[in-house]
Amino acid sequence: MPFQSRKDQFHLPIGMIYLDGNSLGPLPRAAADRVGRTMVDEWGDMLITGWNKAGWMAQPMALGDRIGRLIGAEAGHVTLGDTLSIKVFQALSAALAMTDRKVILSDSGNFPSDLYIAEGLIRAFDRDLELRVVAPEDVAAHITDEVAVLMLTQVDYRTGRLHDMAALTAQAQAAGIVTVWDLAHSAGALAVDVAGCNADFAVGCTYKYLNGGPGAPAFIYVAPRHAQTAAPVLAGWLGHDAPFAFEPTYRPGEGVARMRVGTPPVIQMAALEAAMDVWDGVDMTDIRDASITLTQRFIAGVEAACPQLELASPRDPQTRGSQVSFRHAEGYAAMQACIAHGVVGDFRAPDIMRFGFTPLFIDEGDVDAAVAVIARVMNEKLWDDPQFQARSAVT
Amino acid sequence: MPFQSRKDQFHLPIGMIYLDGNSLGPLPRAAADRVGRTMVDEWGDMLITGWNKAGWMAQPMALGDRIGRLIGAEAGHVTLGDTLSIKVFQALSAALAMTDRKVILSDSGNFPSDLYIAEGLIRAFDRDLELRVVAPEDVAAHITDEVAVLMLTQVDYRTGRLHDMAALTAQAQAAGIVTVWDLAHSAGALAVDVAGCNADFAVGCTYKYLNGGPGAPAFIYVAPRHAQTAAPVLAGWLGHDAPFAFEPTYRPGEGVARMRVGTPPVIQMAALEAAMDVWDGVDMTDIRDASITLTQRFIAGVEAACPQLELASPRDPQTRGSQVSFRHAEGYAAMQACIAHGVVGDFRAPDIMRFGFTPLFIDEGDVDAAVAVIARVMNEKLWDDPQFQARSAVT
Structure with missing residues (x-):
């Protein structure tokens, strides 16, 4: 044991x-007390000053780093917020902005929501995009120079079948394809190495293996080589370079921080923080x-x-x-x-x-x-x- | 008093x-206990069964109705989740899908994030869209048949200046324009009447006047006449008609439920529920x-x-x-x-x-x-x- x-x-x-x-x-066990402190000592007593005094505003990047360690990300390149579906949308739309190709390649073992998000995006973006869904075992054979983005969930939610992330990423990149990996069933379950695999984008949730609780926020990783150019389609104020300057025009924030959107989920983050304490040193x-x-x-x-x-x-x-x-x-x-x-x-x-x-x-x-x-x-x-x-x- | x-x-x-x-x-005061119960009695003891047993899955629509009462919405036409920036994106993209016109009209008193969201959407959607930002007092004069969507925050976050929502909505609709109202500084502050104003879409946050706590989820209202046709660009699984059938293709859910995206923020919702109890009967x-x-x-x-x-x-x-x-x-x-x-x-x-x-x-x-x-x-x-x-x- x-x-x-x-x-x-x-x-x-x-x-x-x-x-x-x-x-x-x-x-x-520690999460209930941790959340109780955020409720009473922070929200209750600090009120609006909690955003700075209690560190609420900095939490998405701080927690991002703690999750980043578990998935092999470089420090400062993971941020937290929203739900996984939103993070899939952000990663996929940013990946598509890097290419003129039309095909999003995925597989039938992907979590349906990821495919739905692609469908919704395709309907909205007037670019003749195509979602091509193949059997998991046929993905490699469909990696061609027609493909814009390879979007896969590493572990099949039904069968547990595990894609070879390093090999597929390398094959895709050799064909000029941008990769988006969903780590929902990987983060906290496997020795993921997003940096070592040279992944372009990765996303995941924190309520499964990471134990962040029901409704815990999602995470997104953007490879350092893309971090300063990735396009934030969901251009929210907390992804702005200077959110509290209230400038009339959007300027993307530094690196992956541009993938922040709205106000961070402070109470959910308190629970997640206690969950991440359990992971320390693992x-x-x-x-x-x-x-x-x-x-x-x-x-x-x-x-x-x-x-x-x-x-x-x-x-x-x-x-x-x-x-x-x-x-x-x-x-x-x-x-x-x-x-x-x-x-x-x-x-x-x-x-x-x-x-x-x-x-x-x-x-x-x-x-x-x-x-x-x-x-x-x-x-x-x-x-x-x-x-x-x-x-x-x-x- | x-x-x-x-x-x-x-x-x-x-x-x-x-x-x-x-x-x-x-x-x-009741929120800390309410959240504590959700943490221990629901998450802790019910674990995965909490989604049904504790009513987590139904909360976004149940809380939506309680907020709906305060903004004059018809029952069943408000749902909850994500952040306000995401809800602005959903409302604006759904509104744009209803028209071929190109201009999004807003004002310089709008909260910057709403304008950023419009900018991000314009960059991504290849439709020659234009964001036209005028002074608040000039909005009425700019309501022309060139305008696709009128997107305004009712109350200016700096000055408190209040738009005449009923009059502007009527004027806009007479010119064939779809309206999106941001009620961030209205919900819980004013006697808003989205149904009486005939608003098309409305969004707002719950951490200001509604006292839902830091990071509390946002809400979206879709007028009943649009509810069955509004296009969900952020097509997440919980907006699917049958989320747990895990179908390979997206089918929008019933009415405003299609504006749900990912897993609801259960712990934040527990705090918001306690906050809404204070509003009962007001x-x-x-x-x-x-x-x-x-x-x-x-x-x-x-x-x-x-x-x-x-x-x-x-x-x-x-x-x-x-x-x-x-x-x-x-x-x-x-x-x-x-x-x-x-x-x-x-x-x-x-x-x-x-x-x-x-x-x-x-x-x-x-x-x-x-x-x-x-x-x-x-x-x-x-x-x-x-x-x-x-x-x-x-x-």
């Missing part, structure tokens, strides 16, 4: 094995090693006990993120039964039972206990149990 | 008269009456005591929002001295001392006490006092 001291820092409901930290991370290669140990143990355990479950995730841990998915025709009902019996994963249509592994608070004992529950649920078809159904009906 | 019972519901630092609620409203015409009484009393008091201050706000309360601004060459230093002596307003370049009046927690006694402090500061030039300067240097 390499992260026991971290596990102790989370509020984890008794009797629950929470394998859904890839959807919403759990509450860091090495992402240790997390990745622990994650592989956990997912391998889980797959071995489930496959030995439940032959009726079909592995939907890659078997090779090197091509898998920090989640394991199994297919089953009655997956929805089966997952409800697992949850009712204390193992919380989630279900993704049409037949995917998804389990996330988060080494900060899940250890091998949890994996073994989860396998035992899943085995009982699947082998005894507990979802058919009238007692369970009666319970489900009232919850 | 018509709102004494409301005043008691705020955490107001002792010895401070807070005339800056038009910048950041104070902490509602009639905006009573607020407006009280506000006029306070601002008239303040102007009379300051003008009688401080002939060196020049009124920068309209003298007629019917053309003034809920703030009063005075000009003074040494306004910055003078405001610092006022703050040091317990009267908190703020300064806007080049020479504006700005005071906001928020009847929920400011009463006539506060006005008289503030006038006495301001009179002493101005007449004794307290900012020249070496003792004050020494104090200022360390804070």
Whole structure:
């Protein structure tokens, strides 16, 4: 249990094995006090002076650096705010402004919202842009000099399939393509290295593996070589070079700070700050090693006990993120039964039972206990149990 | 003191008269507990099930209705999320999609961020759009059939000058123009009536007069006649008709719900919910009456005591929002001295001392006490006092 001291820092409901930290991370114990202080000592007592005195205005860049360390970003090149969809829009629109080509290449394993954002942008920008969505395994073959932007989510939210970020980025850049990486299921889960991969833009959320809480702000990374030229389409005042000069005309701020838009979410940032404290001193290669140990143990355990479950995730841990998915025709009902019996994963249509592994608070004992529950649920078809159904009906 | 019972519901630092609620409203006493419950009982204990069990997913529309009541919106036509700059972008881009005309008309009294957002949008949309910024008093004369969208902030953030929203909307619509109103300094300050004015789009923030806290989310209103056709350029998954079906293609949600983008800011919403509880049962015409009484009393008091201050706000309360601004060459230093002596307003370049009046927690006694402090500061030039300067240097 390499992260026991971290596990102790989370509020984890008794009797629950929470394998859904890839959807919403759990509450860091210190977060409630931290938020309480921001509410009363900062907002309550400092009022408007909190923007400077309490450092609210500086938080998006300060927290950006702490997240930046976990994704291999250069200091000063990550900022925080808004939601991931907005950050995807910012990255994609800035990437498109760097090229006259027309094709946005993505894959069908991308999170739908990223594709929706591209669609909305294409409808609004009068540039004959085209969104080309291919199967994940066909991406490399579609990297041609027609493509303007390669926009991918590194880890497939359903299967956990992991793209080779370094290889695809290199191949794309050799073809003159700008890259936008969505790290929603990577940040805090893998040893991402945006600088080492030479990524152009990267975005992600902080409420999954980073444990920033429901509604926690998103982040955006702009490579240093683009930071002073990237076009901020969402040109908000906090991305201005001098927000409090109230100049009539927009001048983009220094570097990635231009990707700030409106007033930062101070209370959400306080929760995220407490969450980032838990990450202090954690090495992402240790997390990745622990994650592989956990997912391998889980797959071995489930496959030995439940032959009726079909592995939907890659078997090779090197091509898998920090989640394991199994297919089953009655997956929805089966997952409800697992949850009712204390193992919380989630279900993704049409037949995917998804389990996330988060080494900060899940250890091998949890994996073994989860396998035992899943085995009982699947082998005894507990979802058919009238007692369970009666319970489900009232919850 | 018509709102004494409301005043008691705020955490107001002792010895401070807070005339800056038009910048950041104070902490509602119940908000800290409300947020604490969301942190521990909801996020902590419910984890992922909080999205449904705790009603997080429904909050943006529920809170939208509570704000809608204060701005005269039809139920179900306001939603919440993101920041005001993002909501301006959404409203402006949707308005532009309704017309082939090229001119966005605004005024130099608009908040700069709204103009920046228009500039960013114009650069990105390849449509030969033009941002035409005129003096506030010249807006009516520039309403021609060349204009696509009239985008105005109802109350000038520096002077408090109030546009006649009903008259300008009617004039604009007669010329085939779509209207976008920014209610940042109106919501919770005036008896706004977006439905009665026939406004097309309206947006606003909730951290000023509504007291939602630093980083509180923004709101957007789309007139019912546009709700099913308005184009969501920021096409995020929570604006999709079926977000959890994870369909590959975007289908806009029902009505204004399509203006939702990403995951809602759950913790900020909890604070805002407590703030909206204070508004329950408050009639905006009573607020407006009280506000006029306070601002008239303040102007009379300051003008009688401080002939060196020049009124920068309209003298007629019917053309003034809920703030009063005075000009003074040494306004910055003078405001610092006022703050040091317990009267908190703020300064806007080049020479504006700005005071906001928020009847929920400011009463006539506060006005008289503030006038006495301001009179002493101005007449004794307290900012020249070496003792004050020494104090200022360390804070």
